[in-house]
Amino acid sequence: MSEAPSIVPSDEIPAVHVPPGKETAVELVGVHKWYGEFHVLKDINLKVRRGERIVICGPSGSGKSTMIRCINRLEEHQKGSIVVDGIELTNDLKRIDEIRREVGMCFQHFNLFPHLTILENCTLAPIWVRKMPKRDAEELAMHFLRKVKIPEQANKYPGQLSGGQQQRVAIARALCMKPKIMLFDEPTSALDPEMVKEVLETMVSLAEEGMTMLCVTHEMGFARQVANRVIFMDAGQIIEMNEPNAFFSNPQHERTRLFLSQILH
Amino acid sequence: MTFAIDDHTFVRQELHTPLPPPRRNIGVLGWMRENLFSSILNTLLTLFGLLLVVLILPPLVRFLILDAVWTGDNREACLAPGTGACWPFVKAKFGQFIYGFYPIDQRWRVNIVFALGAALLVPLLIPSIGQKRLNALLFFGAYPIVAFILLTGGNIDASAFLFQHFGLFSGLAGASVAGVKLAFWLDFLLTAGLVTGLGAVIGAALGDARGVARIVASVFLGLGIITLLWDIDFGLQPVETRQWGGLLVTLVIGVTGIVTSLPLGILLALGRRSKMPIVRLLCIIFIEFWRGVPLITVLFFATYMLPLFLPAGANPDGLLRALVGVALFTAAYMAEVVRGGLQAIPKGQYEGAMAMGLTWSQMMRLIILPQALTLVIPGIVNSFISLFKDTTLVLIVSIFDFLGQLRAAFTDPNWASPVTLYTGFAFAGIVYFIFCFGMSRYSMFVERRLNTSHRH
Numbered sequence: 267m268s269e270a271p272s273i274v275p276s277d278e279i280p281a282v283h284v285p286p287g288k289e290t291a292v293e294l295v296g297v298h299k300w301y302g303e304f305h306v307l308k309d310i311n312l313k314v315r316r317g318e319r320i321v322i323c324g325p326s327g328s329g330k331s332t333m334i335r336c337i338n339r340l341e342e343h344q345k346g347s348i349v350v351d352g353i354e355l356t357n358d359l360k361r362i363d364e365i366r367r368e369v370g371m372c373f374q375h376f377n378l379f380p381h382l383t384i385l386e387n388c389t390l391a392p393i394w395v396r397k398m399p400k401r402d403a404e405e406l407a408m409h410f411l412r413k414v415k416i417p418e419q420a421n422k423y424p425g426q427l428s429g430g431q432q433q434r435v436a437i438a439r440a441l442c443m444k445p446k447i448m449l450f451d452e453p454t455s456a457l458d459p460e461m462v463k464e465v466l467e468t469m470v471s472l473a474e475e476g477m478t479m480l481c482v483t484h485e486m487g488f489a490r491q492v493a494n495r496v497i498f499m500d501a502g503q504i505i506e507m508n509e510p511n512a513f514f515s516n517p518q519h520e521r522t523r524l525f526l527s528q529i530l531h
Numbered sequence: 532m533t534f535a536i537d538d539h540t541f542v543r544q545e546l547h548t549p550l551p552p553p554r555r556n557i558g559v560l561g562w563m564r565e566n567l568f569s570s571i572l573n574t575l576l577t578l579f580g581l582l583l584v585v586l587i588l589p590p591l592v593r594f595l596i597l598d599a600v601w602t603g604d605n606r607e608a609c610l611a612p613g614t615g616a617c618w619p620f621v622k623a624k625f626g627q628f629i630y631g632f633y634p635i636d637q638r639w640r641v642n643i644v645f646a647l648g649a650a651l652l653v654p655l656l657i658p659s660i661g662q663k664r665l666n667a668l669l670f671f672g673a674y675p676i677v678a679f680i681l682l683t684g685g686n687i688d689a690s691a692f693l694f695q696h697f698g699l700f701s702g703l704a705g706a707s708v709a710g711v712k713l714a715f716w717l718d719f720l721l722t723a724g725l726v727t728g729l730g731a732v733i734g735a736a737l738g739d740a741r742g743v744a745r746i747v748a749s750v751f752l753g754l755g756i757i758t759l760l761w762d763i764d765f766g767l768q769p770v771e772t773r774q775w776g777g778l779l780v781t782l783v784i785g786v787t788g789i790v791t792s793l794p795l796g797i798l799l800a801l802g803r804r805s806k807m808p809i810v811r812l813l814c815i816i817f818i819e820f821w822r823g824v825p826l827i828t829v830l831f832f833a834t835y836m837l838p839l840f841l842p843a844g845a846n847p848d849g850l851l852r853a854l855v856g857v858a859l860f861t862a863a864y865m866a867e868v869v870r871g872g873l874q875a876i877p878k879g880q881y882e883g884a885m886a887m888g889l890t891w892s893q894m895m896r897l898i899i900l901p902q903a904l905t906l907v908i909p910g911i912v913n914s915f916i917s918l919f920k921d922t923t924l925v926l927i928v929s930i931f932d933f934l935g936q937l938r939a940a941f942t943d944p945n946w947a948s949p950v951t952l953y954t955g956f957a958f959a960g961i962v963y964f965i966f967c968f969g970m971s972r973y974s975m976f977v978e979r980r981l982n983t984s985h986r987h
Contacts, residue, residue, distance in 0.1 A: 338886055340882050340885060340886065363888050363890065366885065366886060366887065366888035367888040369886075370886075371886040373879060373882065373883065373886075375879050376879075377879040377880060377882060377883030377886075378883070379880065379883065379884075379898055379902075380902070380983060381901050381902050381905065381981070381983050390887070390889075390897060391887035391888060391889065394889060394893050394897065395887065395888045395889060395893075423983040425983065439887075440886075440887075443887060443888065
């Protein structure tokens with residue numbers, strides 16, 4: 267991986283390209299969520315435009331993972347509305363499945379299926395959800411495995427790969443569904459320091475192609491260079507939201523300043 | 532090799548090449564040192580184990596082989612003091628051990644069932660042989676029907692029975708000119724259509740009308756085929772299950788129990804973890820009920836008490852009742868084993884599957900169950916083995932399985948000798964051991980084969 271380009275400077279990333287018509291990819295309006303008595307999400311309002319790249323940071327327990335997990339209904343919200351790709355999330359299972367088909371997700375612990383090979387991990391959803399013929403699905407999977415630079419691992423099992431490779435497979439697996447929106451839930455937090463870079467590079471190249479991305483991460487370098495907007499959350503609320511330069515150089519809220527001073531040395 | 536070594540800084544100039552391990556750690560001697568004599572306690576245990584082998588093995592070999600009687604026509608051969616196993620006894624009673632009281636001139640039917648079963652099962656168990664789907668369909672779908680016809684003789688007039696007890700439109704019987712058969716099939720088609728329609732309505736509520744309707748329709752199709760086949764007179768002499776016995780009964784109960792209890796157990800385990808409270812409650816009640824009563828009680832109840840509760844005339848076959856009892860009993864245990872596996876699957880696997888848009892049944896079938904079942908193979912096979920051995924309890928409801936036939940053979944005065952009992956039980960032990968050990972070894976093979984998660 268050493269010959270691969272390092273993280274690209276932000277000016278090479280294309281500006282948000284907004285196709286006419288459906289310009290909003292995700293919209294959260296007044297979203298609240300409780301775990302029992304505990305109020306995890308408090309009045310979240312967020313509008314993500316198509317092609318926009320959003321980085322969400324904040325201390326642990328601030329509700330940032332919960333928020334993006336609400337977007338594909340891994341968590342249920344109890345108040346407010348969430349509209350994804352023009353479809354409102356309700357209890358209707360059909361709609362939930364419809365949304366999940368269009369929203370890819372990468373997890374902190376990859377969540378690859380250990381009993382399937384890398385290739386099978388990637389072709390599973392296209393075959394069973396998109397009803398794609400096996401051969402086409404395999405071609406597609408190999409295309410994305412080449413893109414994340416591990417086509418040679420296709421017939422191995424996840425347990426045989428390093429953490430960084432596994433996370434790249436997870437990204438390829440999500441891409442095989444041709445999602446319109448990608449969610450990343452701390453994709454590099456469980457990785458060895460040496461492997462963070464290869465995953466970030468993959469995410470950067472995804473951003474270059476104009477993918478709509480919501481990314482929970484503490485990789486501030488990544489945020490600075492790729493994000494259109496950075497969101498800081500604490501105690502279940504959005505404290506501050508700004509474009510990266512302003513966010514890092516001139517944070518407005520005291521809590522944001524404190525947080526940034528803790529993580530940027 | 533030059534190293535720049537001093538007390539505080541060190542830079543390696545050349546990477547170390549691997550060397551062979553010290554002699555004493557490898558080879559037979561190394562293995563023994565490591566595994567048998569690694570500590571004082573281990574050495575003592577090794578010596579104790581050796582002592583046990585010396586105490587047990589020679590008498591066993593002497594009894595079973597060296598001092599054994601191999602030829603003879605009756606008890607005279609085995610009467611001499613100090614004789615070992617009386618193998619002629621086993622030889623003389625062998626047919627009874629295998630077939631029970633199955634008519635001797637009809638035993639070829641049992642042989643065909645055995646041979647067919649083996650011919651279908653063996654390729655199913657060997658991974659490198661292809662056509663698994665067809666093979667499984669034949670073994671789980673066609674084979675039971677064929678075996679049933681061969682063993683009982685078929686021609687059980689199932690349509691008349693079903694029509695009488697389950698016919699929805701009994702008015703048809705009077706209206707039909709062509710007799711009960713036509714009336715049954717009309718009734719059957721109407722019922723199938725009705726229930727399929729009902730399934731579609733329920734399915735629509737669940738979001739998959741076509742899927743549910745298809746499942747219901749295929750169940751009716753299967754039922755129809757079975758009824759049709761079981762109504763044909765193949766000219767086979769009917770053999771009542773009361774005449775069955777020996778290894779035949781042991782295998783029929785064992786295999787049926789194994790084949791039905793696993794899917795039932797999986798459904799129960801899924802039900803117990805379901806989010807739907809009624810489904811969950813029903814599954815818990817079912818599982819706890821069957822786990823709470825001993826198998827003997829179940830069999831006893833099924834045989835002697837059940838007829839009192841059933842309407843007159845509806846008197847299901849004794850073996851069938853025992854079969855159902857054993858299958859449900861094992862299913863409850865299986866459910867808990869499978870639930871253990873389901874609980875061991877990390878939440879991330881569910882989330883990964885859901886995030887890709889898989890439906891619940893796809894997620895279970897493709898992601899969760901394959902992993903959960905692989906994890907609990909030892910537990911599943913444990914249940915299989917104990918089921919296989921527990922089949923012998925049907926003896927108390929007058930079904931003579933392998934062990935039952937053995938005990939019956941002991942009463943034959945022709946073969947009464949001091950060693951008959953020991954010989955018989957030794958033989959039974961060997962037969963049971965072959966089956967159970969076979970299952971155990973095969974399960975270990977499957978486990979190794981399916982273990983992909985820790986492969987490095």
